Amino acid sequence: MTPLIPMATASVVAFWVLAPLAVLLALGMVLARKPVHSALSLAGMMICLAILYATLQAPLLFVVQIIVYTGAIMMLFLFVVMLVGVGSSDSTIETIKGHRVAAVIAVLGLLGLLAFTVGGTIQRAPVGLDGATAPFGGNVQALADLFFGRYVFLFLATSGLLIIGAVGAMVLAHGERIVPKLGQRETAARRLQAYANDGSHLGPLPASGVFARHNAIQTPALLPDGSVSELSVSKTLAERGAFVDADELRAPTREAFRAISEARGHDAGELE
Amino acid sequence: MNPNYYLVLSVILFTIGVLGFLLRRNAIVAFMSIELMLNATNLAMVNFSHVHGNLDGQVGTLMVMVVAAAEVVVGLAIIVTIFRTRRSASVDDANLLKY
DSSP: OOOSSOOOOHHHHHHHHHHHHHHHHHHHHHHOSSHHHHHHHHHHHHHHHHHHHHHTTOHHHHHHIIIIIIIIIHHHHHHHHHHHOTTOOOOOOOSSTTHHHHHHHHHHHHHHHHHHHTTTOOOSOOOOSHHHHGGGTSHHHHHHHHHHTTTHHHHHHHHHHHHHHHHHHHHHHSOOOOSOOOOHHHHHHHHHHHHHHHOOOOSOOOOOOOOSSOOOTTSOOBOTTSOBOGGGSOHHHHHHTOOOOHHHHHHHHHHHHHHHHHHHOGGGOOOO | OOTHHHHHHHHHHHHHHHHHHHHOOBHHHHHHHHHHHHHHHHHHHHHHHHHHTOTHHHHHHHHHHHHHHHHHHHHHHHHHHHHHHHSOOBTTTOOGGGO
């Protein structure tokens, strides 16, 4: 008796759930305007691939993909995005004319070429890895046998590669000091010079604003005339749009004072 | 499960990586596209390993991951150094050889 519904194995379900998700996340990585969103989409796509590895009988690769790729590499990307600047989104000006259309056409051609040449090459049912891993007792043990047996020199070479990579990163990322470090005396002299030249303020920058219900770093301070002091909020926060409107912050207090004044009657006078 | 589907998925992801590399001018995103291409080829290798019942494909994938880790560390250090000297992470701004 044949079942009415064709049996779907777990790997089939996983593939049809994860493959569209992986493609969508990959497209999201390419099309996202901000590098942070790109990095998060790519991390999601890597997790999808990790689960696909698990369905393809590669449990070690499933774990390594999550730890090394999403855990280490993508977090390194996020750190660099943080260093280089979150606000630096791509410019939309084309430096080479027709570059975008040409790129899309070339990629479509490549997709057709690869999909029609490589996409149908496997003509037999998958053998599965049970036969290859059974003599060793498991996937990890079988891989260990290969790494410490046939591929041992390759494995040793990777240690050299990783050490060279780490040293290279330290050498490249280490900043040479081109100008001497400014001491307290030089800073003071520079400030006084600026004051003498254009009368800029001698003291430190104003602190962020303190309101009845907010005193966070992104609240702007008010000048005596009630206007907002631009210097009181960090430039980075202002660029990201994390600037809170001062009137919005003042509104609840004002409302409360008005209500109290009304309740106390007009003879008690205004509170403000 | 037809193993060719995994190959087609791998091809699609690889071409999306190529597209990102060609389209995006932010050096970090271009670099992420390269990672996407490496991941796509990893999927193809794991699939071939599963089809042929042979673990060499998984060994290759682990090697690609190790090389990718080293490559990312050095590449991101280069991007940070370029950003520090030129205050830009766009690949269009590193054009001194052009003139």
